[in-house]
Amino acid sequence: MNRRTFLATLPAAAIAAPAFAEATVPPARWTAGADRFERPDLHGGDRPVGASFASRTAAYGLSGAAGTAHPLATLAGIEILRKGGSAVDAAIAINACLGFLEPTSCGIGGDCYAMLWDPKAGAVMGLAGSGASPRGLDLATVRSRAKDGALPPLGAITVSVPGTVDAWGMLHARYGKLKWAELFEPAIDLAERGAPVPDIIAYYIRRALVNFRKPGAGIEEIDNALRTYAIGGEGPKAGGVFRNPDLARTYRMIAQGGRDAFYEGEIAKTIDAYFRRIGGWLRREDLAAHKGEWITPYKTDYRGVGVHALGANTQGIATLQMLNILEHFDLEAAGFQSPLSIHLQVEAKRLAYEDRARYYADPHVAKVPVDWLISKEYAAQRARLINPNGIMQGIRPGQAPSQGDTTYFTCADKDGMMVSMIQSNFRGMGSGLVADGLGFMFQDRGQLFALRDGHPNLYAPGKRPFQTIIPGFATIGDQPWMSFGVMGGDMQPQGQVQIIVNRRDHGLEIQAAGDSPRWHHEGSSQAMGEDSPGLPATGLLRLESGVPEKTRAALAAMGWTIGASDGGFGRYECIEKRMDGPDRVYAAASEMRADGCALAY
Structure with missing residues (x-):
């Protein structure tokens, strides 16, 4: 039956006023460029097994596994495992990749914590890779920069020593199987070749750049951050290709020189010179004094x-x-x-x-x-x-x-080791500060210090802030x-x-x-x-x-x-x-x- 014959068989009232004619029909198309498609009346499809609200099934394997906030980081972790690397090797490679792929959440300018199952010891081990406040920044200066009784979220006043690279070194020294330099190859390749930016990460990069540019943001300089992350001036669109050759170069120095390249070598010298130039407080001596702890x-x-x-x-x-x-x-x-x-x-x-x-x-x-x-x-x-x-x-x-x-990620290997690892720059992308030519942003973790006398988390030089x-x-x-x-x-x-x-x-x-x-x-x-x-x-x-x-x-x-x-x-x-x-x-x-x-x- 063709459409004309079908309509002829319907009552006139049905043709003139179908039952759904007065129903409000929300937009049926995602507006180009919009971050969200709002249809509160709609939910996901119906899965034949499992919870009705589940998005998918867990992935199963016999030899190893990895879960991260970016598919390319997960693939890098699996590749390291398949090469014979330990779960720790995979975790370090994943974290390095995420520093490029997901700069909104992590990077070597931040801190790192881990718990892992050591199958030989039959126990859960813990590592705290948290850096301290600059030794040359006193409480009086910190209080002079406070707003409403708290430190501002951006700028050099909240920067503490990054603990991540040292944590990687400690983990690898105890549990690594592959050579240190091999762990950075996936991240260096990605940062040089470039990678498309997923929707959520692109959204948060753009939002962070807007915040950095706001009048009164308190950032000593933002040119380096914009040069690193502002593709087309505003940040990447979903699917836009992002590259970070500066970060690739920094990773090469770490791959060749180990954790000391960051805390005592050329990277430390660059960090020291940068903070002196912008009037900040982090110094090479602060970096050299850092050490994580088991x-x-x-x-x-x-x-x-x-x-x-x-x-x-x-x-x-x-x-x-x-x-x-x-x-x-x-x-x-x-x-x-x-x-x-x-x-x-x-x-x-x-x-x-x-x-x-x-x-x-x-x-x-x-x-x-x-x-x-x-x-x-x-x-x-x-x-x-x-x-x-x-x-x-x-x-x-x-x-x-x-x-x-x-950012949080986890991986497990064929020997039964399971690594639970988290790494962050804290609020947003961090402090807004990117040292000259290094390609990563420093954390603003110092914002979580207390400024009230007698509080155990009261700011002090050389002290680690409360960590989330x-x-x-x-x-x-x-x-x-x-x-x-x-x-x-x-x-x-x-x-x-x-x-x-x-x-x-x-x-x-x-x-x-x-x-x-x-x-x-x-x-x-x-x-x-x-x-x-x-x-x-x-x-x-x-x-x-x-x-x-x-x-x-x-x-x-x-x-x-x-x-x-x-x-x-x-x-x-x-x-x-x-x-x-x-x-x-x-x-x-x-x-x-x-x-x-x-x-x-």
């Missing part, structure tokens, strides 16, 4: 899962504090994505973050009561403060007993289970807890556990410099659009101030060891909120 991770048991976290000057133990509190509530019975479950998790976060703001600092210069903070006894006290039917008011940190946009970047690791019994992380400032412990709850309490597999809609709570009575001013007394609870409407309405009715979904829900990668022995099986999952992927072979 540290023993802390651990708590959450319903039979050993969850590990780094102490040092990080926020890692906040994950342990939150889980210890949540252990006193039946989240499985509360229900997946239920109002009660989210309410309990957010309240646990608020309690832990009060302590985070009060006590967390560099343990080399401050007494941090970690054992008390992560104790089951203290968690029981804090859990009793939570009302399942209402929001806590006026909460404060516990009273300690008296005493005399970050934290890798995650979980074990079951005496065996590794998950190498995982959720990047993104103060979202990281919140995201790690949601992954563990999704997996342990709700039984989700690793890809669905990451694809599940997330919550992000902002604000506490005490802040570490990252909270926006003017938040409600109980903070702002942001929910992704996938959270059920009934849950959203119930939380609002309870009194939570619900914020818009702003993209600040972190980005996740994970490798799970499914089976061991002759047929060891790795499952690898990647973040649907980022540009990357996970692969296994």
Whole structure:
């Protein structure tokens, strides 16, 4: 039947006024150049297996796996593994690639932390690669640059010693199999040949460049940053090809001269000269004095899962504090994505973050009561403060007993080593400062120093600032289970807890556990410099659009101030060891909120 014959058989009313004629039809086409295609009435397709909201299936392999925020970095890691490299070799190669491919989140101007499963030792090892503030920058000068009681986010005042290259050197010296120089070949090749920039990374580069150019941004000079990253003056468009020959040249120096090329050689000389030229404070002596440290991770048991976290000057133990509190509530019975479950998790976060703001600092210069903070006894006290039917008011940190946009990636190898690694320049792309001809931006981690007398995180010369970047690791019994992380400032412990709850309490597999809609709570009575001013007394609870409407309405009715979904829900990668022995099986999952992927072979 042709169309004319078909229409002739329809009632006149049906032709004149079809049932959908008055329905509002949203745009059916993505506007060229737009960052988003908004159709809140539409959701993803229906998968035949697995969680209805999952974006894809985990990748499986027998010999190794890698998950990163950029497909080309993941491929580089797999190539290193296939050449016989260790998981540490792959992690270093991945990180070097991401410094070029994802400069919005990482680079050798920032710090680096790692946890890894050492199959020979049968234990989780930790590495803190965090740099200190310049020794020639005093507290009075820092306070003179403060705004509203906190350091500004940009400029030389917030630059601390980059710890990443030294961390790479320490990891390779203990666990590397391939030659050091081989690990930089993929990144050098990419930086010289160029690579298309994915959508999300391109978006954040452009946004960072806009911020750098704002009047009063406080950056001593931005010409180098614009020369390095501003393709066509505004930054790359999605799919635009980006090259960074300066970074390739810097990588060649590191490949040939090792970590000393960065901290004592030509790179250090260039950094020193640059900061002297612009009136900054970082010096060659600061770089030469830097050294990362091997540290023993802390651990708590959450319903039979050993969850590990780094102490040092990080926020890692906040994950342990939150889980210890949540252990006193039946989240499985509360229900997946239920109002009660989210309410309990957010309240646990608020309690832990009060302590985070009060006590967390560099343990080399401050007494941090970690054992008390992560104790089951203290968690029981804090859990009793939570009302399942209402929001806590006026909460404060516990009273300690008296005493005399970050990138995450993970990889695993044929020998059973699993590496959980995170590396960051902190806020945005970093400080806005790129040294002459080096091709990387310096971190602005110093913004997280406190300026209040008596605070353990008070700024001091040569001191490490409070750190937000934290890798995650979980074990079951005496065996590794998950190498995982959720990047993104103060979202990281919140995201790690949601992954563990999704997996342990709700039984989700690793890809669905990451694809599940997330919550992000902002604000506490005490802040570490990252909270926006003017938040409600109980903070702002942001929910992704996938959270059920009934849950959203119930939380609002309870009194939570619900914020818009702003993209600040972190980005996740994970490798799970499914089976061991002759047929060891790795499952690898990647973040649907980022540009990357996970692969296994």
